[in-house]
Every structure is written in structure tokens, then in C-alpha cells.
Amino acid sequence: MDVESKENGVISNGFHGYKEGYKTLEKSEMNTGRPLTNLFNKLILPLALVGLTPQIVMLYWYTNVKFAGSYSTLIAHFRSDSVLGTIVAMWNQLSIFNTFTVGVIFGFFAWALFWMVVLPGKEVHGPVTPNGNVPQYKDNGFLHYCVTMAGFAILTIVLKYNGLTPTVVYDRFGELLGFMNVFALCFVFLLYIKGITRPSTSDSGKTGGGFVFDYYWGTELYPRICGIDVKVFTNCRFGMTVWPLLVCIYALKSYEIHGFVDSMFVTTILQLTYITKFFTWEAGYMHTIDIILDRAGYYICWGCLCWLPSLYPIVSHYLVTHPLRLGTLLATSILVFGLFSVLINYLADLQRQDVRKANGDCLVWGRKPDLIRAKYRIECGEERESILLASGWWGLSRHFHYIPEILLSFFWTVTTGFENVLPYTYVIVLVILLTHRSFRDEQKCSMKYGVYWQEYCAKVRHRIIPFLF
Ligand SMILES: NC(=O)C1=CN([C@@H]2O[C@H](COP(=O)(O)OP(=O)(O)OC[C@H]3O[C@@H](n4cnc5c(N)ncnc54)[C@H](OP(=O)(O)O)[C@@H]3O)[C@@H](O)[C@H]2O)C=CC1
Numbered sequence: 001m002d003v004e005s006k007e008n009g010v011i012s013n014g015f016h017g018y019k020e021g022y023k024t025l026e027k028s029e030m031n032t033g034r035p036l037t038n039l040f041n042k043l044i045l046p047l048a049l050v051g052l053t054p055q056i057v058m059l060y061w062y063t064n065v066k067f068a069g070s071y072s073t074l075i076a077h078f079r080s081d082s083v084l085g086t087i088v089a090m091w092n093q094l095s096i097f098n099t100f101t102v103g104v105i106f107g108f109f110a111w112a113l114f115w116m117v118v119l120p121g122k123e124v125h126g127p128v129t130p131n132g133n134v135p136q137y138k139d140n141g142f143l144h145y146c147v148t149m150a151g152f153a154i155l156t157i158v159l160k161y162n163g164l165t166p167t168v169v170y171d172r173f174g175e176l177l178g179f180m181n182v183f184a185l186c187f188v189f190l191l192y193i194k195g196i197t198r199p200s201t202s203d204s205g206k207t208g209g210g211f212v213f214d215y216y217w218g219t220e221l222y223p224r225i226c227g228i229d230v231k232v233f234t235n236c237r238f239g240m241t242v243w244p245l246l247v248c249i250y251a252l253k254s255y256e257i258h259g260f261v262d263s264m265f266v267t268t269i270l271q272l273t274y275i276t277k278f279f280t281w282e283a284g285y286m287h288t289i290d291i292i293l294d295r296a297g298y299y300i301c302w303g304c305l306c307w308l309p310s311l312y313p314i315v316s317h318y319l320v321t322h323p324l325r326l327g328t329l330l331a332t333s334i335l336v337f338g339l340f341s342v343l344i345n346y347l348a349d350l351q352r353q354d355v356r357k358a359n360g361d362c363l364v365w366g367r368k369p370d371l372i373r374a375k376y377r378i379e380c381g382e383e384r385e386s387i388l389l390a391s392g393w394w395g396l397s398r399h400f401h402y403i404p405e406i407l408l409s410f411f412w413t414v415t416t417g418f419e420n421v422l423p424y425t426y427v428i429v430l431v432i433l434l435t436h437r438s439f440r441d442e443q444k445c446s447m448k449y450g451v452y453w454q455e456y457c458a459k460v461r462h463r464i465i466p467f468l469f
């Protein structure tokens, strides 16, 4: 890094116009050169997502509480009362602006922001951005997670002694989600304005895709407000933290109604293990496309504020009203297979990281690793090198780690049995998300590494499923 100057917690390295492939990818995603495809990508798809997904997250909740977790009953209701009628009736039942919703949501924001600022952490850097900035982070995610879970345990005990319970969040989740939806839609609009008028860094501005696309995609890559990184807050300190809290609240609710239920126990352990794993690796997440490629717009910010809290804990939400006794053998088997899946996913992520850290001077599965020393050029002309691992987990397929990720979600879902499709929504969405993500990530890698990426693809022929896909 040449001259490093600090702009809002993001270091500017002096050579602007830097490119590791990301800028080109962003442009190619927006402009395909085909008018109809552009119209679809820039207007129709973002408009459909912004219009429909807020209703969809509300409908997950509504289907669970009003239609016994059955999509068929919801569809029957759509037929008798119309889709619009059902949605209007759903919103009419909710009073979303009240002291409870404001208190819970802003109280949690204050808690998360406070710990984000005060907890210590090593300074870590994200990759250099298209415009030559190097984002800085304080790696205190794991501490924040521990403090929050401990705080929740203490709050639960204090409330219990006062005849209260945190499961009121389950009882009034529709109101909270409704409020969060309105808040997130406004917040994303403010981010849109901020990116144009008061950007934190030079990785900002309109994309040229029009208002709808810019609202959906965002106008800034790394917005910071009063020194707080917006994406770290929405993705990690809100979305990924609310998920385990909701899982615990739903487990408590189930315990209040049914006592100990093994299916709820198994799904809770599996989800909490996965989330704990995420927080131990939070700094690694700063190198993924969510952070280095996706701007802070509707997709990522609304997604982490509303989509994640509604969809990701859906199995636990469903089990509150559908307790299923699995029996010791089945419960233990699902737990063991699930834990084994998290372990494989974790080991695959770790293997790639370790090989790069050791500059290839290590063993992979007891052998010298098969490596590609991939060269790439940054826009100022400087050449850099990175390692692509072509053996171990990364030699089985190019995104083998997605398989245990999907299997794990299947295992924590199969605890619900096979009565309804609704609890399987997350698994289904995850398969689509990860397949799409593998294409986006490979487009990025291909632009970054060129022939070296082709060499890797020639060595490791399959994208996700060995010998198949
Ligand atoms: N539950 C959910 O909703 C989701 C979960 N996930 C999980 O998050 C984690 C991160 O996944 P994801 O964001 O897709 O990113 P990955 O961990 O798959 O990382 C992709 C990056 O790794 C580098 N890379 C690719 N191939 C190799 C190789 N052979 N050797 C070394 N480096 C390589 C490239 O970056 P570089 O530029 O550094 O070379 C590439 O962009 C995973 O565990 C995944 O399962 C992901 C998405 C959604």
C-alpha cells in the first residue's frame, strides 16, 4: 500500500481506479448489452423483489400463526379471499407503531451499537476496493455474540423473577417484523441518499441503472455512520445476532407450552452451533462477496434486517406450534449428522484460509497441497499473487463446502417431520441462493484470475457436486 490516508475508517491507498475484478463484475451485472435483459435486471427484478419480499416475510409468520404452518391452507385462503385481501387483512390485524415495538427494536439497536464500539478487538482489514480503499474493522464479533447471549440469559432470569418472560417477542413477532419492515425500507432510502450526497468513501455514487436499481443495489460499498460500518451492523450485529436470540426465544416458548421437546432441542443446538461458528470467523466474512461486492442497498441491508430474522429461524418458529417427539435414537442421529456437517463446512473454510496463511508450505490431508499460484494485476499495473488450492476439500469441487452447509440446514429442518413444506422454506431458498452465489463468485474469480481460474476449473471440473454439477 502506498500512501494510506484515512477516510471514515476506510484507508485510501492512493492509487484510485484500482480493480481486482470487482468493478468490472459490478458493471457487467448491470449492463449486459442486451436491452431486454437490462430492463429485466435493472427494473423488473429489483421492483418485484422490493415489492414482494416485504409481504413474503410477513406471510411466513402469518402462515405459521394463522394457517397452522400450511402453505396449502394459505393458498386456499388466497383463492377464497384473494391474495390482496389476505395481505390487507394481515396488515390490518397489526398495530406496528407502539412503545413495545419501538422499545424492543431501538433498545436492541442501542445494545448492539454500544458493544460494537466499546468491545476490544484486533484491527483487521478487508480486501482493497475497486477505488483503492482498504476497509478497517475491529474484530470483536465473537465477544459481541458472547456478551449478547449472556445478556439474554440474565434478562430472562430477571424477567422470570418479575413474573415476565422474553417469549412475548414470539407472541408479538408480527408487530415487530411489521415495524422492522417499515424501518428497513426507510433506512435503505436514507442510505441511498447518503451514498449520493455524503458518501463515506469514493466507492459510491449512482450506478447509472436508475432509481429502482440504485435503491435495490445501493449507492455505497462501505457506508459508515459516525464511524459505524453499516454492513457489519446490519449483517452481523443485527441479522446474525437476532437469529440466535429468536431461536432461544422460540425454544423457551415451546418449553413454556409443551415442556422438553427433543426436536426443538436438536434444532436449537444445531442452529446455535452454526451461528457460533459464524462469529468465530466473522473477520473472514469481510472477504466474501456480501461485503466486497454487494453495496449497502435493499438486497443486503433490508435482507439482513428483515429476511434473515424471518426466514432463517423459521424451523424453530414452526416447532413452537408443531412439537414433534423424535425419540432418543432419531434425535441423536440427526444431532450427530448435523454436527458432522457443520464440522465439514468449517474445516473446508479453514483449509483454504490455512493454506494461504502458510503460503502453501503445509500439508493438506497429509500430502503436499496441489496449488495454483494465481497472478492477477491491479489497475495501477502492479502484479499480485494469490493461492488457489486444488486439493483437499477444494479439489473435490469448487464449492464443495456448500454441500455440508445445505445438509446441515436439512438436518435442523428434518426435526419438523414431513407434514408441511413451510419449515423447509429455508433449505429450498438456500439451495437457490448458493447455486446463484457460486455463479456470481466464479464470475468474480474468472475476471480476477483469468487463465489461472481456467486452470483451476480444468483441474477441478465440478462446481458444487463432485461428478455431477
Ligand atoms: N447460510 C447462508 O445463507 C449462506 C452461507 N454461506 C456460507 O458462508 C461461507 C462463505 O461462503 P462464500 O461467501 O460463498 O465464500 P467462499 O468461502 O466460497 O469464498 C469464495 C472466495 O474464496 C476464494 N477461493 C475460491 N476458490 C478457492 C480455492 N480453490 N482456493 C483458495 N481460495 C479460493 C475466492 O476469493 P479470492 O478473491 O480471495 O481468491 C472466492 O471469491 C461458507 O461457509 C458458506 O457455506 C454462504 C452464503 C449464504
Ligand SMILES: CC(C)CCC[C@@H](C)[C@H]1CC[C@H]2C3=CC=C4C[C@@H](O)CC[C@]4(C)[C@H]3CC[C@]12C
Residues within 6 Å of the ligand: 049, 053, 235, 240, 278, 285, 290, 298, 299, 300, 302, 303, 304, 307, 308
Ligand atoms: C432481498 C432478499 C430476497 C435476499 C437477501 C439475502 C441476504 C439476507 C443473504 C444473502 C447472502 C446471505 C449470507 C451469506 C453468508 C453468510 C455466512 C454464513 O456463515 C452465515 C449466514 C450469512 C451471513 C448469510 C446471511 C444472509 C445473506 C446476507
